[in-house]
Amino acid sequence: QLQASGGGSVQAGDSLRLSCAASGRTFSSYTMAWFRQAPGKEREFVATISSSGSTTRYADPVKGRFTISRDNAKNTVYLQMNDLKPEDTAVYYCAAARYTTTQAMSITDPPYWGQGTLVTVSS
Numbered sequence: 298q299l300q301a302s303g304g305g306s307v308q309a310g311d312s313l314r315l316s317c318a319a320s321g322r323t324f325s326s327y328t329m330a331w332f333r334q335a336p337g338k339e340r341e342f343v344a345t346i347s348s349s350g351s352t353t354r355y356a357d358p359v360k361g362r363f364t365i366s367r368d369n370a371k372n373t374v375y376l377q378m379n380d381l382k383p384e385d386t387a388v389y390y391c392a393a394a395r396y397t398t399t400q401a402m403s404i405t406d407p408p409y410w411g412q413g414t415l416v417t418v419s420s
Contacts, residue, residue, distance in 0.1 A: 298319070298320040298321075298411075299317055299318070299319050299391050299392070299393060299409060299410065299411030299412075300317065300318045300319075300320075300411055300412070301315060301316070301317045301389065301390065301391045301411045301412060301413065301414040302315070302316050302317075302318075302414055303315040303316050303414060304388075304389060304413075304414030304415045304416045304417075305415075305416065305417070306417040306418075306419065307381055307416075307417070307418055307419075308418070308419055308420075309381060309382055309383055309418055309419065309420050310380055310381065311381050311418070312377070312378060312379045312380070312381065313378045313381065313416060314375055314376065314377050314378070315331065315375065315376040315378065315389055315391075315414060315416075316373055316374075316375055317329070317331075317373065317374045317375075317376075317391030317411055318371075318372060318373050319372045319373070319374075319393065320372070321372070323395075324369060324372040325348055325349075325369040326348050326395055326396075327348055327393040327394065327395050327409075328345060328346070328347055328348055328393070328394050328395070328397050328398070328399060328402050328407075329345065329346050329348075329365075329367060329374040329391065329392070329393050330342065330343070330344065330345035330346070330365075330391070330392045330393070330394075330402045330403070330407060331343040331344050331345075331365060331374075331376045331389055331390070331391055331392070332389070332390045332391075332392055333385075333387035333388065333389045333390065333416075334387055334388050334390070334413070335384075335386060335387040336386075336387075338387075340390070341356065342356050342402075342403045342404070343355070343356050343359055343363065343376070343389070344356065344359065344363055344364075344365040344376060345365065345399045345402040345403055346365045346366065346367050346374065346399065347398075347399050350366065350367050350369070352399050353365050353399065354399040354400065354402070354403050356403075358384070359378075359385075362378065362379050362380045362381075363376060363377065363378050363379070364376070364377040364379075365377075374391060376389070376391075378416070381416075381418045382418060383418050383419065383420045384418075385416060385418050386416060386417050386418050387415075387416060388413035388414065388415050388416075389413060389414050389415075389416055390410055390411060390412075390413045390414075391410075391411045392407035392409060392410050392411070393407055393408075393409040393410075394407035394408055394409065
């Protein structure tokens with residue numbers, strides 16, 4: 298089970314950190330990712346991190362502004378979002394998949410999803 302939190306309403310240029318807590322004892326074997334869905338748009342990939350945390354991958358619109366990280370001791374993955382823009386407004390979802398690469402995670406639908414957390418960025 299995945300539980301996302303940390304969303305909120307901020308101004309453009311502000312920062313937010315999303316968290317996704319996972320239950321279970323095998324978190325460290327899962328590749329984790331964040332996706333988002335803006336109003337009226339399809340869900341899109343944001344960032345992913347390998348099970349060990351050694352490899353990350355980002356969507357072009359967030360490169361240089363967002364950072365994905367994980368703490369396997371806490372069964373938690375994070376998304377640090379800096380310099381937020383109005384176009385970052387969306388519901389953000391964390392997702393998990395086992396025995397997969399970050400490249401695959403960025404282009405396919407993972408099997409496990411958390412509930413979303415809403416991020417609203419005003420100009």
